Amino acid sequence: MMPSLFAHYVAGLLKDKHADIVELGCGNGRDSVFFSKQGHNVDAIDQCYNEICFLINQYQHIDNLDFRCDDFTDLVDDEPYDVVYSRFTLHSVNKEQETRTLEWAYRNLKKDGLLCIEVRGQKNEIYKMGEAVDNEPDAYIYDNHYRRFLNFDNLCDELKKIGFSLDFAAEDKDFAPFNGQNETYIRVIARK
Numbered sequence: 669m670m671p672s673l674f675a676h677y678v679a680g681l682l683k684d685k686h687a688d689i690v691e692l693g694c695g696n697g698r699d700s701v702f703f704s705k706q707g708h709n710v711d712a713i714d715q716c717y718n719e720i721c722f723l724i725n726q727y728q729h730i731d732n733l734d735f736r737c738d739d740f741t742d743l744v745d746d747e748p749y750d751v752v753y754s755r756f757t758l759h760s761v762n763k764e765q766e767t768r769t770l771e772w773a774y775r776n777l778k779k780d781g782l783l784c785i786e787v788r789g790q791k792n793e794i795y796k797m798g799e800a801v802d803n804e805p806d807a808y809i810y811d812n813h814y815r816r817f818l819n820f821d822n823l824c825d826e827l828k829k830i831g832f833s834l835d836f837a838a839e840d841k842d843f844a845p846f847n848g849q850n851e852t853y854i855r856v857i858a859r860k
């Protein structure tokens with residue numbers, strides 16, 4: 669399981685620090701496993717029960733890595749983190765859930781902590797493909813997948829309104845080339 673380019677990028681920002689990281693929507697856990705191997709303390713959350721059971725069993729020997737089955741849009745407040753990491757997950761939830769997640773991230777970050785987001789935006793090549801979802805602007809079902817494509821400017825404005833400053837924000841290619849394709853994604857590093 670190769671970690672994503674985004675995980676490498678975020679690890680580079682943390683340098684020698686041993687950070688407390690929470691990953692929202694960890695999927696097969698590849699980025700959380702990578703962060704733990706870099707010496708960070710990682711809480712990895714996903715709603716997929718079977719995957720989390722497998723990951724708990726597979727990685728029970730690693731002390732600084734905890735997997736948990738939960739809905740990341742509905743988390744209770746926790747011990748504050750240095751990093752809230754969300755890769756390819758915010759386009760899986762509706763607008764209200766997105767806002768709740770961004771606000772949770774702000775409350776649950778230490779001062780100077782980082783919210784690290786990679787997500788599909790409206791410059792993404794499959795924007796508007798498939799069937800539009802009723803009463804949900806910019807959301808489509810394509811290939812049996814729900815995706816809501818975030819507006820880059822609105823996301824940046826919302827983060828600033830919540831209280832974040834933006835260390836980095838762009839919607840561009842080269843963030844996540846995959847299988848010979850180089851689609852356009854949003855990448856944001858927001859600081860509390």
Ligand SMILES: C[S@@+](CC[C@H](N)C(=O)[O-])C[C@H]1O[C@@H](n2cnc3c(N)ncnc32)[C@H](O)[C@@H]1O
Nearest residue numbers: 693694695714715716738739740755756757760
């Ligand atoms: C496209 S995968 C990305 C996985 C991983 N972040 C990566 O980049 O490899 C999206 C993941 O988010 C999870 N997810 C989506 N909505 C969620 C929610 N509300 N709560 C927890 N997990 C969620 C899905 O189960 C899935 O594993």
